[in-house]
Amino acid sequence: MVEAIPDAQLFAYYTGGGRSSYHPKIMLKVILYKERSMNVVW
Numbered sequence: 001m002v003e004a005i006p007d008a009q010l011f012a013y014y015t016g017g018g019r020s021s022y023h024p025k026i027m028l029k030v031i032l033y034k035e036r037s038m039n040v041v042w
Contacts, residue, residue: 002028
């Protein structure tokens, strides 16, 4: 799902600068995983 998003869309609002960062796809995967794991009913 995340891999289907073109990199150009993820980098469109990134101005650069600062410290080196994680790739936007990795960060999106982490956010989606967190949201999914918070909604699981045990």
